[in-house]
Amino acid sequence: MNLRSLGTAPKVGLALVRSDLNVPLEDGKIRDDTRIRASLPTVETLRARGAAVVLMSHLGRPKGNIEDGLSLGPVAQRLSQLLSTDVRFAQGLPTSAAAQAEVKRLAPGDVLLLDNLRFDPRETKDDPGFAAELARFGDIFVEDAFGAVHRAHASTHAISAIMPSYAGLLVEREVQALDRLMHGSEQPFVLILGGAKIADKIGVIEHLAQQAQEVLIGGALGNTFLEARGVPIGRSLAESGELDVARGLMRRFQGRFHLPIDVVATRAITDPGHPVNVEEVGEDEMIVDIGPATQAAYRDIVLGARRVFWNGPLGLYERAAFAEGTLAIARAVAQCEGYTVVGGGDSAAALAAAGVADRVGHVSTGGGASLEFLEGRVLPGIEGLLEN
Numbered sequence: 001m002n003l004r005s006l007g008t009a010p011k012v013g014l015a016l017v018r019s020d021l022n023v024p025l026e027d028g029k030i031r032d033d034t035r036i037r038a039s040l041p042t043v044e045t046l047r048a049r050g051a052a053v054v055l056m057s058h059l060g061r062p063k064g065n066i067e068d069g070l071s072l073g074p075v076a077q078r079l080s081q082l083l084s085t086d087v088r089f090a091q092g093l094p095t096s097a098a099a100q101a102e103v104k105r106l107a108p109g110d111v112l113l114l115d116n117l118r119f120d121p122r123e124t125k126d127d128p129g130f131a132a133e134l135a136r137f138g139d140i141f142v143e144d145a146f147g148a149v150h151r152a153h154a155s156t157h158a159i160s161a162i163m164p165s166y167a168g169l170l171v172e173r174e175v176q177a178l179d180r181l182m183h184g185s186e187q188p189f190v191l192i193l194g195g196a197k198i199a200d201k202i203g204v205i206e207h208l209a210q211q212a213q214e215v216l217i218g219g220a221l222g223n224t225f226l227e228a229r230g231v232p233i234g235r236s237l238a239e240s241g242e243l244d245v246a247r248g249l250m251r252r253f254q255g256r257f258h259l260p261i262d263v264v265a266t267r268a269i270t271d272p273g274h275p276v277n278v279e280e281v282g283e284d285e286m287i288v289d290i291g292p293a294t295q296a297a298y299r300d301i302v303l304g305a306r307r308v309f310w311n312g313p314l315g316l317y318e319r320a321a322f323a324e325g326t327l328a329i330a331r332a333v334a335q336c337e338g339y340t341v342v343g344g345g346d347s348a349a350a351l352a353a354a355g356v357a358d359r360v361g362h363v364s365t366g367g368g369a370s371l372e373f374l375e376g377r378v379l380p381g382i383e384g385l386l387e388n
């Protein structure tokens, strides 16, 4: 894939950069800053070239209005620490008069972070008017939000049609790594899929399962597959609207799909939970992790793999009592000698929590984005960056 790279961009006074600073927050605190760190090289490069940088991102899924808990304020503070400079912050609507005034005040090397793009309802509608308002904040546009390139939104898609657009360093690195994984020929190719954004992920599994020899399923996604197979899952998080899709996949790729054989079940997430055979989950219980037998079975398959792609935690890993399955998979992926790629904000955080983030081939900052990229489609956020 031939992207218009940052290295070929002209030297400009003002660069507008879309990053994916959608980090997990807990009581207003950043739980994992992997995505913020990943955004730094592009910002540093532009500053070193004498540009002022206007940074923009979404955070969570506000419904098109301002939600105080989803302001990017905490991210601006962390950016200030990491860049050792006072990163300005324009709170509220991203293209407000106040934000415009802040942009006018910028000097070479300054960095301004706009607030959550999704505070404006036009962002997720891919609205050209909103994109045009944003476009006034830069002489060039740099797309570095790999985690959001699968979204056709104003800041990832509409904007690249109206101003000179370049791939940021993160997008470039991500595309190279995923290209290598996708076009490799080493087998077995093992997919490990979990997490909670089921509706987003289930469709792409069809394309990936065609290439992979083994597909290991867990997390809330696994609950959906178990329910589709007729296993009672009690009050577990699952997507009942996707059962037919899950059944179709298991029928079509018979023998390739592995579902948990045992799980950790609990009545309340504040309880410690207990391992049970997958058929023995109580009506009033939830599945919150894969069990020890499943961990061992999945581990063996991963250790024998020559290519691995992992997206989505295998359980509710934010709670230590339910993190063991996810951590075991993280360690197995780190030990695997093949080419390993881990994608997803939460999966990357789990890898860091297991202390093995530096022992995999590539850690993608994109979850849904990396999955959809591996389908082989040109994604909306990449389309406008292709060299023709």
Ligand code: ADP
Binding pocket: 194, 195, 196, 197, 198, 218, 219, 220, 221, 223, 237, 287, 288, 289, 311, 312, 313, 314, 315, 316, 317, 318, 343, 344, 345, 346, 347, 348, 366, 367, 368
């Ligand atoms: P990623 O960010 O890696 O793409 P997702 O966002 O799809 O992953 O999913 C991560 C979330 O899934 C985590 O918050 C985790 O707690 C949740 N999750 C995983 N398994 C379960 C489960 N069995 N029950 C409830 N939540 C789960």
Ligand code: 3PG
Binding pocket: 020, 022, 060, 061, 147, 148, 151, 345, 366, 367, 368, 369
């Ligand atoms: C992610 O966390 O996967 C990206 O930031 C995209 O977020 P979204 O699924 O809310 O569009």
Ligand code: MG
Binding pocket: 344, 345, 346, 367
């Ligand atoms: Mg996530």
